[in-house]
Amino acid sequence: MSFDVLQEKIRAMKNPTVAGLDARIEYVPEYIRQAAYEQYGVGLKGACEAIYQFNVGLMDALCDIVPAVKPQAAYYENLGWQGMEMLERTIRYAKSKGLFVIADIKRGDIGSTATAYAEGWLSGAGIEGQQFKSFDADCVTLNGYMGSDSIKPFLEAAKAEDKCAFVLVKTSNPGSGELQDVKTADGRTVYQVMGTLNESIAAGTEGKYGFTMAGAVTGATYPEQIRQLRADLPHTFFLVPGYGAQGGTAADVKYAFDAQGHGAIVNSSRGIMCAWKKTGGDGHDFAQAARNAAIAMRDDIAQFVTVE
């Protein structure tokens, strides 16, 4: 249970960051796309193979400096069943390289349906009384705004295998305040209510670092809210997206960490994947450019946070 596995990896690499794998075909260098199209044709299959080659190159370049990857399911669903098959291969490859895999699926539904999602992404599909592995991620993102019964099935599925989940609390997007910042009768914001509910659902699952298996998503674009949530939720591990491409800085994300530099991981997707577009090259340097961007992000955050 809990976030111990991820926290250990972060400590070993002294790097509390996760590389997003939000693979759009436009992010893949021309030479990789052309090779895939020659073999498989211009279409869904060719695009999937190009993205897979790109993902593999990124993971090879990043796996000794970044502890985790976060493939966003939308970019794979976008390509139909072949995209989902490629996502499964991407997850398997990531795990073979020792990377912790956060499947960014943002699911949320009634209990029975949540159970089906949880089996699919974490514990395996239940068939004739047995569990058969499907996507087998280490962690998922959830939209828990349907309430605790939409989250609990994931925690049940995660428990058996030391997996975990991040639940949306205060998201990074411009519209997040429209509902999440609304004040309730007792003066708390909706995101505070969500964060507290989420921590209470998972109470008792704290691991050796003190964090439960139900983490929270807190966007880098709202540093004051992160600071408040860190104080409110001492047992909640934070996923902090919005660094880089969305404007979040190292000075903003520092509030997500506790005094030991534990309890949070910061995501960058486009900032790492698309780094090659800023080198002036033709894309053959994409892996080195991603690696340099990941190292720069690590060092940037290290100015403010020391992981003990």
Ligand SMILES: O=C(O)c1cc(=O)[nH]c(=O)n1[C@@H]1O[C@H](COP(=O)(O)O)[C@@H](O)[C@H]1O
């Ligand atoms: O759950 C998430 O990861 C997430 C939550 C949130 O509030 N904001 C947010 O940007 N994300 C995801 O984090 C990634 C951000 O990508 P970049 O802006 O390219 O670094 C995308 O995969 C988003 O779907």
